[in-house]
Amino acid sequence: MHGEIGSKVWAIAEGYIPGESTGPEPEMTSHETACLLNTSDADAHVNITIFFSNREPVGPYSIIVPARRTKHVRFNDLKDPAPIPRDTDYASIITSDVPIVVQHTRLDSRQNANALLSTIAFAA
Amino acid sequence: MHGEIGSKVWAIAEGYIPGESTGPEPEMTSHETACLLNTSDADAHVNITIFFSNREPVGPYSIIVPARRTKHVRFNDLKDPAPIPRDTDYASIITSDVPIVVQHTRLDSRQNANALLSTIAFAA
Amino acid sequence: MHGEIGSKVWAIAEGYIPGESTGPEPEMTSHETACLLNTSDADAHVNITIFFSNREPVGPYSIIVPARRTKHVRFNDLKDPAPIPRDTDYASIITSDVPIVVQHTRLDSRQNANALLSTIAFAA
Amino acid sequence: MHGEIGSKVWAIAEGYIPGESTGPEPEMTSHETACLLNTSDADAHVNITIFFSNREPVGPYSIIVPARRTKHVRFNDLKDPAPIPRDTDYASIITSDVPIVVQHTRLDSRQNANALLSTIAFAA
Numbered sequence: 001m002h003g004e005i006g007s008k009v010w011a012i013a014e015g016y017i018p019g020e021s022t023g024p025e026p027e028m029t030s031h032e033t034a035c036l037l038n039t040s041d042a043d044a045h046v047n048i049t050i051f052f053s054n055r056e057p058v059g060p061y062s063i064i065v066p067a068r069r070t071k072h073v074r075f076n077d078l079k080d081p082a083p084i085p086r087d088t089d090y091a092s093i094i095t096s097d098v099p100i101v102v103q104h105t106r107l108d109s110r111q112n113a114n115a116l117l118s119t120i121a122f123a124a
Numbered sequence: 125m126h127g128e129i130g131s132k133v134w135a136i137a138e139g140y141i142p143g144e145s146t147g148p149e150p151e152m153t154s155h156e157t158a159c160l161l162n163t164s165d166a167d168a169h170v171n172i173t174i175f176f177s178n179r180e181p182v183g184p185y186s187i188i189v190p191a192r193r194t195k196h197v198r199f200n201d202l203k204d205p206a207p208i209p210r211d212t213d214y215a216s217i218i219t220s221d222v223p224i225v226v227q228h229t230r231l232d233s234r235q236n237a238n239a240l241l242s243t244i245a246f247a248a
Numbered sequence: 249m250h251g252e253i254g255s256k257v258w259a260i261a262e263g264y265i266p267g268e269s270t271g272p273e274p275e276m277t278s279h280e281t282a283c284l285l286n287t288s289d290a291d292a293h294v295n296i297t298i299f300f301s302n303r304e305p306v307g308p309y310s311i312i313v314p315a316r317r318t319k320h321v322r323f324n325d326l327k328d329p330a331p332i333p334r335d336t337d338y339a340s341i342i343t344s345d346v347p348i349v350v351q352h353t354r355l356d357s358r359q360n361a362n363a364l365l366s367t368i369a370f371a372a
Numbered sequence: 373m374h375g376e377i378g379s380k381v382w383a384i385a386e387g388y389i390p391g392e393s394t395g396p397e398p399e400m401t402s403h404e405t406a407c408l409l410n411t412s413d414a415d416a417h418v419n420i421t422i423f424f425s426n427r428e429p430v431g432p433y434s435i436i437v438p439a440r441r442t443k444h445v446r447f448n449d450l451k452d453p454a455p456i457p458r459d460t461d462y463a464s465i466i467t468s469d470v471p472i473v474v475q476h477t478r479l480d481s482r483q484n485a486n487a488l489l490s491t492i493a494f495a496a
Binding site for chain 2: 023027028068070107109112118123
């Protein structure tokens with residue numbers, strides 16, 4: 001309906017999953033999300049690579065975003081090839097075989113009222 | 125005065141209206157907003173389409189932003205063709221017949237002090 | 249040293265100064281800021297125009313950002329030609345005779361712990 | 373693996389390190405961060421220059437982001453040529469000899485629950 005919108009390569013330079021949380025799981029668990037939007041009529045095969053400060057990148061984490069769907073991927077839930085460590089600086093590159101749109105969000109509930117941040121990712 | 129500024133197609137990959145709130149309505153109700161700015165001398169006919177993770181997109185939601193006006197549209201208030209479900213991941217595409225500027229904001233008051241996020245949307 | 253960086257026209261579609269605050273003034277007063285950065289070797293003559301939902305735009309508000317300086321302008325402090333009303337949706341266009349960079353920030357201290365939002369503005 | 377992604381010149385117009393904090397150091401200390409991502413196979417030699425409202429810029433602060441690494445630089449920790457003053461408006465220009473991606477984040481813990489803001493920086 002809307003055709004292809006976005007970019008095939010995105011970067012998120014910020015990344016940090018707080019190790020502590022306040023409130024009911026899973027909605028108030030401290031987490032980071034990559035919101036992926038695929039407006040096209042083809043499934044998007046997405047690969048996420050995680051960069052660290054002191055070791056080689058890890059990935060790819062492979063995700064399918066079906067045609068005309070959004071998928072909000074919690075970095076907390078990434079398991080294969082390895083979980084993302086908590087309380088650790090990271091960054092990510094997201095590639096897709098069809099154009100997608102990517103937005104980055106964190107919920108931080110370490111203290112007694114949650115904080116939020118969000119930004120459009122960088123379209124390379 | 126400023127002529128046409130912006131784009132005719134915008135994407136917001138994040139979307140989530142918390143189902144709970146703390147504080148007086150409507151200002152402290154948990155909500156998401158698409159802030160639309162039309163600097164042109166013609167009315168903007170805007171269509172919003174909502175994308176989900178597990179079903180076909182819903183829309184269009186039709187909105188007019190008059191010439192030289194801003195309209196801050198709460199996704200909570202969208203009713204036709206269908207209300208946006210709470211506590212549900214979504215994303216949106218916003219199209220307009222004249223260039224506009226779009227910014228996305230959430231107020232989350234589930235816990236005892238509100239959190240905010242905001243980002244410029246993606247100009248396609 | 250860095251020459252001219254940025255754009256001569258910027259848009260901020262979000263705008264809302266909460267009418268209530270918690271904590272010491274002025275640092276914890278609910279406010280919105282346009283952060284202006286002029287990296288060039290010439291003073292920037294900046295004009296801000298405010299757009300509303302239900303009446304004609306107001307402005308220009310004239311500001312000088314000296315060469316190689318940043319100025320973080322609180323919308324709360326704009327007085328001429330008219331103060332910005334509280335608890336009211338608005339948006340803004342910022343023009344400059346030399347390229348500048350603009351970022352938009354809100355501090356909301358209506359409840360008992362402040363919230364923040366920020367985004368790069370839209371470079372037209 | 374991903375080659376060069378990003379830009380060699382970035383601007384962050386917002387900048388303010390709150391002088392007060394609530395909670396354990398260093399994770400809950402009020403701070404600002406420039407998240408730098410270098411996806412290339414060459415080390416990035418990064419220079420940060422800090423702009424103020426009432427005096428000449430200070431810098432460069434020199435940082436190396438190794439090949440295929442991210443470095444989340446706390447402005448609080450910058451010391452040479454001079455520390456960044458607290459409770460003071462500033463802005464920054466970040467240059468690199470290879471393309472990098474930059475995201476700006478603040479954690480503000482002055483009140484009893486922290487607030488966050490983040491945005492992609494402006495790619496010049």
